[in-house]
Amino acid sequence: MRALCYHGKKDIRCDTVPDPKIEDGRDAIIKVTSCAICGSDLHLFDGFMxxxxxxxxxxxxxxxxxxxxxxxxxxxxVGDRVVVPFTICCGECDQCRRGNFSVCERSNRNKDVADKVFGHTTAGLFGYTHLTGGYPGGQAEYVRVPFADVTPVKVPDGLTDEQVLFLGDIFPTGWQAVVQCDIQPTDTVAIWGAGPVGQFAVRSALLLGAQQVICIDHVPERLAMARAGGAITIDFDNESVLERLAELTQGKGPEKCIDAVGMEAHATRTIDSVYDRAKQALMLESDRAHVLREMIYVCRPAGTLSIPGVYGGLIDKVPFGALMNKGLTLRTGQTHVNRWTDDLLRRIQEGQIDPSFVITHTVGLEQGPQMYTTFRDKQDGCIKVVLKP
Structure with a gap:
């Protein structure tokens, strides 16, 4: 079969590889009809994971x-249509029974390595490093799905791939980021990053009743899409994030702040951005924490910080004293996808949201390697790429 394979930093190739086979009685083999490039995949592409x-x-x-x-x-x-969540869960361990599927205690087949790195294992993830099990990913013609009697989400008749594909990651990721904020009707929610997860966070915050949603980015196409979803936008290249947030919240600061960026945060004309890039180049830190620092500074006291953006290692100069003294609540984590899919699928069926709005590019699998660059560099108005094997 054909599959997109990692060959080093900035080197993704469409290779011919062996077809997957059933390895366990709970497995299933999926013929992929649609897959996508995620912002988290760019962390692999750029060599940060x-x-x-x-x-x-x-x-x-x-x-x-x-x-x-x-x-x-x-x-x-055989014949069922399914969306496969990126978090592999057994459905039987203590964490799965609690609904904490992204920290399943059994699905990471490299558990011993994860225990040493993180203190305790996380769940296995598809196509996302050997720290999370080294499972072959889904940018391929076929995929073996372990624990397939638990993880996959059956797709009802009448829904297109484009409507349901993002139930496997970015829609529930944006949703969980907002749910973790415990939205109140008077809340202002500020979201850093207008990429795909940020776009779903915008729409999720409004669906869950936020009074005002503000989205911060600098890419014109992304900002336009966020405005189309109901957000007020801030272009950090052309205006002060701190001043605009103060203006929009009468000086109080947003009650809820969401980091939909993670380890490769961009900033302009800021000392800490230069500092982070220098530390990364010298391998003294792995992740750029500009957004996290800014959220801690601007969040209203007793507010909540929610972090769906992926971090992979070490960060520096985080104002933890401000976080503690302001009484901020910090919520993080990979997404417990299966906790949310029934509700989100219902909302799609009822027409509350059509997740296909985020797609800007649809190409064949063979064009995947070049689309990694297009997506990363935000060329050609690219916000979300769907691949058709």
Whole structure:
């Protein structure tokens, strides 16, 4: 089969690799009909995530048709259409029973390594480093899905791939980021980053009743899409984020702040941006924490910071004293996708939201390598890429 494979920093290739096979009775093999490039994939592409190996199949946003099931899988049958969440969960461990699917205690087959790096294991993830199990990803023609009697989401008739594909990651990620904020009707929610997750956070915050949503970025197409979703926007290249937030909140600051950027935060004309890039170049820190610092500074006391943006290692010069003394609540984590999918699927069916709004580019799998660059560099108005194997 054909698949997009990692061959080092800024080197993704469309290779011919062996077809996946059933390895366990709970497995299923999925013929991929649609997959996508995620902002988190760019962290691999740019070389910021440890644990990648030559030839690893990448990608964790995918869906398709079941073509084979293991003997013990009673949930799926050949021909079912499914979306596959990026977090692999067993459904049986203590964390899964609590709904904390992204920290499943059994699905990471490199648990011993994860224990040493993080203190305790996280769940296994598709196509996302050997720290999370080294599972082949979904930017491919076929994928083996472990624990396929738990993880996949069946797609009802009448819905297109484009409407449901993002149930596997970015829609529930934006949703969880907002749910973690415990939105109140008087809240102002400020969202840093108008990429795909930020776009879904904008719409989720409004669906959940926020009074005002503000989105911060500097890419014109992204800002326009956020405004179309109901947000007030701040272009940090052309105006002061601090001054505009103070103006929009009568000097109080937003009650809820969401970091939908993560480790590769960009900023202009700021000392800490230069500092972070220098520290990264010298390998003295792995992640750029500009957005996190800014959120701590501007958030209203007793407010909440929610962080869906991916961080991979170490950050420096975080004003933890301000976070503590302002009484801020910090909520983080990979997404517990299966906790949210039933509700979000219902909202799609009822017409409350059509997630396909975020798609700007649809191409064949073979064009995937060049689209990584287009997406990363925000060329051609690119906000979200869907690949068709």
């Amino acid at each position: 440890p644990g990648m190996k030559e030839g690893d199949i990448v990608g964790h946003e995918f869906m398709g048709e079941v073509v084979e099931v293991g003997a013990d899988n009673k949930k799926l049958k």
